[in-house]
Amino acid sequence: MSVDATGTSAGTALPPGIALCGIGDEAGASLDEQITALSTLGWGHIELRNVDGAAVADLDDAAFEHLVDRLAAADLTVTCVDSRIANWGRPITGDFEVDLRELDILAERCPRLGTRFIRVMSYPNDGLSEESWRQEVLTRMGKLAVRAEEAGLVLLHENCAGWAGTEAARMRELLDEVDSPALRLLFDVGNGVAYDYEAYDLLPEIAPYVAHVHIKDAIGTPDDAHYMLPGDGRCRVEDSLRFLLDQGYTGIWSIEPHINVRPHESLAVEGKGGVEAFIDYGRALERLVAKLAGERV
Template sequence: MKISGFIDEIDIGFEKEIEVVKKLGMNYIELRSVDGINVSDLSIEKVNEIKKTLQNESIKVSCIASPIGKIDIDEADFENRFEEHFKKFKHVLNIAQILEVKYVRVFSFFLKREQKEKYKDLILEKMKSFIKEISNLDIILLHENEKGIFGDDIESCLNLIEAMDSKKFKLIFDPANFVQVGVSPLKAYEKLKKFVEYVHLKDANFSSHENVLIGTGDGEILELLKELKRDNFKGFLSLEPHLINFSVLQSLEQEDVNERKAQFKDGEEAFKKSLETLLKMIEKI
């Protein structure tokens, strides 16, 4: 298992973030935003600058944490929005190739829970169009079980992955997101494990849905790590603390994040504590 993380949660600028991860001994990062700009909005010129910086520091990108698929499917202009969204998807694929990244994160569209059956066929059609676009590329799409999208519970994730039936479409497993939709992470892992290619490590409570330090919530993180070891998982464990109101947090959430209480003084402290906690957990398994 290899450790990566969302360094934009350190929240102090890309160059400083790289300094921090180097100090922490990390060799991989997950790229979601740079200096407050979403990865999907980065210019090719900026991407080439990022590549040079990473090469100089011997750091690799484990995954492009794109926002592709994070649009509401129940909108009158969805087809027009999807057309623009697909152009952005192609741009993300270019970024992944420049940075020599194998994995690109995607989502399966925002909708209300009761609308899943209504929009299922359309969602599957659009997800298949993503897969078709990478057919000749050395890229694998990773679907994350984000709350409030089609694939946010066990049944829907299974429906999605089985319908795609592709070696180029796998799952990111996020235990906190399962907690936030009332699903036991261990039960979810048992059903989905043969499709899991990548793991996001953040934790949350069933009662409040608030994110907490890994190992202190209902995400069953230690138990999950034991299961991953038992299954000989060799993929990435990517830290995503969500413990402070970092700069791009609001753009990732549908609800207002301003009322959330920061659990650490800053992002560097939160990230460092999360890494230390993970390493201690790994020692126990």
């Protein structure tokens, strides 16, 4: 399949300045599966989280060199590395040195991968008062941002787990208090179902600070979320993407299907293979994006 200059399969209409991508391990654990999925879609971009079952920061030197070589051979550009820094598995009472070490490793590896972006969250609470939680989050995120800026990196805070995970006012406060060009936002269209809020409602306050987008869709409740093709759930995927375009967003729209493979839940659903389901999801997004592009002709 031919690929045009945007890194998208030829013939796919895209709004100006937009490129499509996917989180590789949602297609499968192995690097082979991830490369196959993105190469088949013809998008030219991949977002990395786990490779052959290991986080990017945990790969040994040989495995990391193999990753760099394989991606180059496949002509895949890395858009972002999804770290574990401040995520749902690292509460605010955890050892901060663990996050600093991960950032230091990624500061060396991201330039080799060709990306400046690292996905982070903002620390789930673990028994602290609201004010103590807030202060410790702001302190830690400030230190992380300083280190990231020194390394020429940008931390992208996702609307997921942590102090600033679900409220636009807290996201803006986090950005204002840290006050660093090395901290921006990652907007996940579909996280609201799992965390019991309406993600679309965040956009009027945060859109100018969004530097990367994850796309998933779902119905249900936090205790019983069901993920589906983009546009088939209640997450207002089309409305969200249209809003971002209207606000001048340019950059990556990256799929995180959560349908057959959810690495952070150690879930692999029986049925259609992960690579095949990932490709189907990508094609569904292409159809939705082509509609948005047509509105702007």
